[in-house]
Amino acid sequence: METSDKIRLLEEMLELKNGTLNESTALKSIPGWDSMAALSLIALCDEKFHKKLSGDKILSFITVKDITDFMG
């Protein structure tokens, strides 16, 4: 999957407009990036990429690129 597609999935998950995020976007700057978003990300990675994501791993993510890299 292309990076742009992964970012689009994140935008859909966070209910953000298309183009809101890019790889350098800091997670802390994203409206709605909270514990619920973290759970949604766990579900997204499991369902779309078959990857298990832990709470500790999420805490290590700084930017959107960290997430897209994890998605593989």
Added chain:
Amino acid sequence: MRFRCRSVVGFGRDRMVAYNIKRDQMLNPMDMTGKLIIVTGASDGIGRAAALHLAMLGAKTVLISRDVNKLKLISEALGKNPHKIYPYDLTDLEGIEDLIRTISEENGKIDGMVHCAGVSPMMPLKSTKYDLFHNTMLINFYAFAELVRCAGKAANCNDGASFLAVSSVSSVKGNKAQSAYAASKAAVSGVIKPMAKELSSRGIRVNSVLFGIIKTGMYEKFLEQGGDMSLWNGQYLGLGSPEDAANVISFLLSDASKLITGTDLIADGGYLS
């Protein structure tokens, strides 16, 4: 005195044992000597602690879990007492009738059952599809209902038996990301009342216990998934241990609670107060 001694000798060994058991149960209504109790989800957490506690109170426990290796470990921990393990996946609802029949045929009639097996998925509403509801209901609710339906038959259980579901304060005060879990536990609260009424003619009781946070593997998973512990600040007696939970379970399975049925007993460290 001489007469009383002769009278006791005249009981014979079996009647003397029965007499002693009855006396012990009168002195300590939580004594479970000789009672056959099924524990589901017995390999971990609350189920494991309940099995150990019930065994210490004298019960013959029947342990059910999917994980045969963990069941063997807990069976070893229980020692040489007459405990049995039945590896089984309770999401296979069709086979529960045969499972219960086999247990009663091989071990005698059942005196109680506690359903500790369950799942507690954390999922935001927008990601909670119908299949998560279904999978959660499967083990948390359908399996319990089927267990009581089958175990409650006269051929399988003694009059006065006690059936119990491990439930949660989430059944009445669910938190974020608990839609499926809260719904499944609320369903348990709904079903115990008609069950209790239907089975009351034989003195059989059906209850659930609403625990708050208990420090088990599920709790660890809750934290691992980013669970927000600030939501549980209201549990002002602190978090419970599996042993605390086992005490409550033993109480509800024993004659000490013989007037309690059709009830959600709250054991939440004050969370709902």
